[in-house]
Amino acid sequence: MNEATLEISLTVNGEQITKTVPVRQHLVDFLRNELGFTGSHLGCEHGVCGACSVRVDDAVVRGCLMLAVQADGANVVTVEGLTETGEIADLQKNFVERNAMQCGYCTPGMLITAAELLHDPKPVSREEIRGHLSGNFCRCTGYHAIVDAVETTINKRLEEG
Amino acid sequence: MNKETPLTLLDKPNSYVGRTLSRDSAKRAVAGRGRYTDDIMPARTLHAAFVRSPYGHAKILSIDVEAAKQQQGVALVMTGAELAEMCTGPWVGTLVCFDGMKSEPQHPMAVDRACWQGEPVVMVVANSRAEAEDAAELVTVGYEELPVVIDKETALDKDSPVIHPNLGDNLAFEKTIETGDVEKAVSEADIVIEDTFTFGRHTAVSLEPRALLAEYDPGTERLTIHTSSQCPHMIQAVFARTLGVPEHNVRIVAPDVGGSFGLKIHTFGDEIAATAAAIKLARPVKFIADRLESFATDIHARENRVKGRIAVTKEGIITSVDIDVRSGAGAYSQYPRTSVFEANQILNITGGPYAHENYRASTQVVYLNKVPTSQYRAVGHPIGNTVGESLVDQAAAACGIDPMEFRRRNVMRDDSYPRVSAAGIEMRDLSHQKCLETLVERMGYDALLEEQAEYRKKGIQRGIGIAAFIKGTAPGPAGYYGAGGAPISSQDSCTIKLEPSGGVICMVGVTDQGQGVDTVMGQIAAATLGVPMESVRVIEGDTDAVPYGGGTYASRATAIGGEATYQAAMLLRAEILEIAGVLLQAEPDTLDILDGHVVDKGDTASRISLAEIGRIGHFQVAELPNHIQHTLSATYRFRLKDALYIFTNGIQGAYVEVDTDTGFIKLLNHWVIEDCGRVINPQLADEQVRGGCVQGLGGALYEECVYDSAGQLQNATLADYLVPMAGEMPDIEVAHIQTHTGVSELGAKGVGESGTGAAPAVVMNAVNDAIRPFGGKVTAQPMSPETILKALGKV
Numbered sequence: 001m002n003e004a005t006l007e008i009s010l011t012v013n014g015e016q017i018t019k020t021v022p023v024r025q026h027l028v029d030f031l032r033n034e035l036g037f038t039g040s041h042l043g044c045e046h047g048v049c050g051a052c053s054v055r056v057d058d059a060v061v062r063g064c065l066m067l068a069v070q071a072d073g074a075n076v077v078t079v080e081g082l083t084e085t086g087e088i089a090d091l092q093k094n095f096v097e098r099n100a101m102q103c104g105y106c107t108p109g110m111l112i113t114a115a116e117l118l119h120d121p122k123p124v125s126r127e128e129i130r131g132h133l134s135g136n137f138c139r140c141t142g143y144h145a146i147v148d149a150v151e152t153t154i155n156k157r158l159e160e161g
Numbered sequence: 162m163n164k165e166t167p168l169t170l171l172d173k174p175n176s177y178v179g180r181t182l183s184r185d186s187a188k189r190a191v192a193g194r195g196r197y198t199d200d201i202m203p204a205r206t207l208h209a210a211f212v213r214s215p216y217g218h219a220k221i222l223s224i225d226v227e228a229a230k231q232q233q234g235v236a237l238v239m240t241g242a243e244l245a246e247m248c249t250g251p252w253v254g255t256l257v258c259f260d261g262m263k264s265e266p267q268h269p270m271a272v273d274r275a276c277w278q279g280e281p282v283v284m285v286v287a288n289s290r291a292e293a294e295d296a297a298e299l300v301t302v303g304y305e306e307l308p309v310v311i312d313k314e315t316a317l318d319k320d321s322p323v324i325h326p327n328l329g330d331n332l333a334f335e336k337t338i339e340t341g342d343v344e345k346a347v348s349e350a351d352i353v354i355e356d357t358f359t360f361g362r363h364t365a366v367s368l369e370p371r372a373l374l375a376e377y378d379p380g381t382e383r384l385t386i387h388t389s390s391q392c393p394h395m396i397q398a399v400f401a402r403t404l405g406v407p408e409h410n411v412r413i414v415a416p417d418v419g420g421s422f423g424l425k426i427h428t429f430g431d432e433i434a435a436t437a438a439a440i441k442l443a444r445p446v447k448f449i450a451d452r453l454e455s456f457a458t459d460i461h462a463r464e465n466r467v468k469g470r471i472a473v474t475k476e477g478i479i480t481s482v483d484i485d486v487r488s489g490a491g492a493y494s495q496y497p498r499t500s501v502f503e504a505n506q507i508l509n510i511t512g513g514p515y516a517h518e519n520y521r522a523s524t525q526v527v528y529l530n531k532v533p534t535s536q537y538r539a540v541g542h543p544i545g546n547t548v549g550e551s552l553v554d555q556a557a558a559a560c561g562i563d564p565m566e567f568r569r570r571n572v573m574r575d576d577s578y579p580r581v582s583a584a585g586i587e588m589r590d591l592s593h594q595k596c597l598e599t600l601v602e603r604m605g606y607d608a609l610l611e612e613q614a615e616y617r618k619k620g621i622q623r624g625i626g627i628a629a630f631i632k633g634t635a636p637g638p639a640g641y642y643g644a645g646g647a648p649i650s651s652q653d654s655c656t657i658k659l660e661p662s663g664g665v666i667c668m669v670g671v672t673d674q675g676q677g678v679d680t681v682m683g684q685i686a687a688a689t690l691g692v693p694m695e696s697v698r699v700i701e702g703d704t705d706a707v708p709y710g711g712g713t714y715a716s717r718a719t720a721i722g723g724e725a726t727y728q729a730a731m732l733l734r735a736e737i738l739e740i741a742g743v744l745l746q747a748e749p750d751t752l753d754i755l756d757g758h759v760v761d762k763g764d765t766a767s768r769i770s771l772a773e774i775g776r777i778g779h780f781q782v783a784e785l786p787n788h789i790q791h792t793l794s795a796t797y798r799f800r801l802k803d804a805l806y807i808f809t810n811g812i813q814g815a816y817v818e819v820d821t822d823t824g825f826i827k828l829l830n831h832w833v834i835e836d837c838g839r840v841i842n843p844q845l846a847d848e849q850v851r852g853g854c855v856q857g858l859g860g861a862l863y864e865e866c867v868y869d870s871a872g873q874l875q876n877a878t879l880a881d882y883l884v885p886m887a888g889e890m891p892d893i894e895v896a897h898i899q900t901h902t903g904v905s906e907l908g909a910k911g912v913g914e915s916g917t918g919a920a921p922a923v924v925m926n927a928v929n930d931a932i933r934p935f936g937g938k939v940t941a942q943p944m945s946p947e948t949i950l951k952a953l954g955k956v
Contacts, residue, residue, distance in 0.1 A: 046879065104417065107190045133886075139884070140852045
């Protein structure tokens with residue numbers, strides 16, 4: 001069977017990319033296997049665990065539920081891109097200091113989801129942070145440390161205006 | 162080290178031991194630079210997909226692979242029979258230490274018969290996983306369905322089908338232990354409580370599924386496997402022996418491991434198949450389980466029914482405990498660790514915190530047409546603790562004694578060790594009393610009771626739970642694996658080297674899956690040698706690099722590997738000081754090492770740097786007299802001598818609210834006081850406990866692998882098998898009592914499973930406390946809303 005393919009053009013982590021992809025290829029497989037952005041992980045491949053979360057045109061999406069061809073013309077940002085721009089450097093530092101990860105497999109998705117709370121930070125309760133992160137499965141930490149790290153980051157950003 | 166000396170090098174001011182330090186691997190993880198098995202993509206890698214049995218039990222009549230072979234991109238289609246020809250023989254998942262145990266020989270892929278839904282039958286290897294799956298759909302397998310055995314309660318009935326006729330029946334193993342005279346104690350008791358508890362099947366659900374990349378070089382006949390594993394040397398032994406490759410030609414590398422929890426101490430037939438394909442094709446072959454495959458093939462655990470009984474005096478003193486455990490294994494006993502540890506461990510630990518002297522515990526482990534079961538985090542402890550602690554709570558209520566006070570009267574006294582438990586296990590260096598009083602203080606127990614009463618008046622039903630526990634950690638050689646005949650090391654090693662630059666390389670057999678094992682080993686090495694943490698690089702997870710070891714399982718890394726690292730560092734330190742003594746014309750015992758420099762004891766001025774010693778020791782050896790032939794490296798191997806385990810203890814508290822209309826449980830607070838001996842890195846120890854708790858809470862409240870009567874797994878997705886998410890989980894307060902174990906100089910016990918072991922018990926006790934005024938009682942886990950409403954008689 002010859003794979004049906006399409007050419008797509010998109011921006012990934014600030015770089016303009018044109019590639020021919022199988023029409024059935026998921027966005028996260030494209031990012032990992034074609035571009036080498038292995039920071040996004042596959043946990044369930046049915047949209048529940050959140051490990052493959054990436055930012056597409058400013059919305060956090062499941063990279064396993066979106067096809068690469070659907071990202072044609074889009075601006076895609078992965079954890080590698082967020083790291084390079086320094087946008088969440090404080091959040092990353094707090095994750096490290098608070099040990100808000102163990103195996104690290106959920107971490108990129110967790111950071112991208114938590115970053116939504118940082119864009120225009122408002123005072124939030126721990127319960128609200130927990131609610132916001134409830135689409136991202138972490139089997140290691142029990143979440144307490146993650147909530148701490150996110151809370152610390154938000155409070156610091158609010159303090160510093 | 163002089164045992165009389167109260168302080169060791171580790172207790173120096175500013176020691177790295179006892180201090181929170183960040184993990185280097187965390188810095189990689191937040192940048193998306195983790196390197197997991199699936200992130201490794203060698204050129205010309207092929208991908209394996211499997212045709213799996215759609216039936217719980219079926220005879221394989223025919224297999225037609227021709228259409229699949231013709232598919233574009235397909236490199237190999239292999240049946241179970243073809244794979245069996247490449248193997249030295251089937252696995253038999255028994256250990257000689259489990260007397261009378263039996264199991265049917267098991268091929269890596271089914272040959273004539275499939276015995277659980279999901280058992281691999283045919284492997285397809287293609288250029289991409291998608292192409293392999295396309296071709297797998299074209300494989301036609303003819304099956305004849307056979308009767309299934311699904312219910313553990315009827316599996317031993319005379320009219321039950323027998324899964325493996327060669328075994329005669331479905332019994333895998335049975336055992337009884339008996340101490341004292343239970344029947345006498347029961348007949349003389351003021352109060353006897355009996356109850357039956359059931360526990361659903363769980364699975365580990367590591368976020369990174371099982372993953373393997375096998376590469377074979379026909380020139381050197383070397384096999385290299387990158388795999389998401391906790392136990393590289395065990396994988397080396399099992400894969401080499403199964404596939405007939407010399408062990409020393411097999412290199413196992415565990416790169417970053419995305420969660421393990423015991424799942425990744427095991428070996429699986431599909432992984433053997435993918436490795437066989439790599440050998441046959443001389444190309445890299447990758448197999449990454451998808452989530453459906455994970456649910457349908459990863460080991461399961463926890464399916465048990467326990468009848469329990471406790472006898473007490475009216476003063477609230479426990480006089481006996483007895484239990485009968487029916488444990489539901491899968492279709493085969495998991496090779497090489499078996500499927501009977503869980504039941505055995507329930508027998509070992511039920512009622513374990515208490516000083517009673519009469520105990521009887523029996524189990525029958527039965528085969529079922531389900532996924533094979535085996536060790537999963539805190540093996541058996543969630544079950545034994547739930548049974549024991551629920552019985553204790555019920556007995557306390559029957560006596561009219563506060564459950565905290567009841568435990569206070571019954572726990573083994575802190576000054577009573579060493580002693581032997583009613584289950585016949587040596588206990589030493591425990592601290593039940595200290596932990597209990599700390600919990601009372603941390604919970605604000607009395608105030609909490611008052612608060613609960615106030616809420617009751619408002620019609621809000623809150624419950625307070627308490628669960629004392631023991632936890633077997635760091636099993637010794639007298640235990641099960643090595644002695645039982647499995648190629649699994651119960652000792653562990655560290656090789657430590659001083660480099661010419663003054664840097665230190667520390668190679669350990671224990672492995673890291675995110676717990677921070679590498680950081681902890683680095684802290685121990687740096688503190689012992691007297692060098693900056695930044696000077697130490699820890700290497701783990703590569704059989705070509707590290708000394709032989711068992712890896713990380715059963716909370717053993719710090720307790721066993723940590724002591725090996727400490728002792729190896731002590732040996733290297735002695736070498737360094739001897740060389741320094743020659744160069745400085747000083748007695749070695751007048752010297753110390755501080756921050757990478759040799760100093761006079763009690764002084765801080767550098768007399769010579771470790772870099773200088775490294776330079777001379779490696780490059781300018783002519784400066785040393787001929788009798789100094791040091792290698793500037795040392796290896797130490799540590800094992801327990803007599804102990805079965807290093808037992809730890811602790812106590813958990815939980816505060817919950819139960820909505821008696823919906824059956825929903827809200828977790829309000831959770832406390833854990835535990836004693837893991839010397840704490841190396843407080844933050845990492847805390848996080849082990851927190852994460853472990855939540856894993857236990859998941860099992861207690863949400864998780865269950867549900868099978869129908871035909872042996873079909875009903876909920877093999879993450880949408881249907883519920884796991885704990887951030888929104889439902891509480892903050893967890895953790896405190897450590899540090900009673901050093903006397904079996905090592907480091908004094909550390911295991912910590913990784915203490916949360917998991919007792920969290921199900923404490924939350925069930927809290928729920929039952931909340932609904933007790935309504936006459937409700939839950940004895941089944943997971944405690945779904947439906948279970949609660951049934952207990953309240955509302956549905």
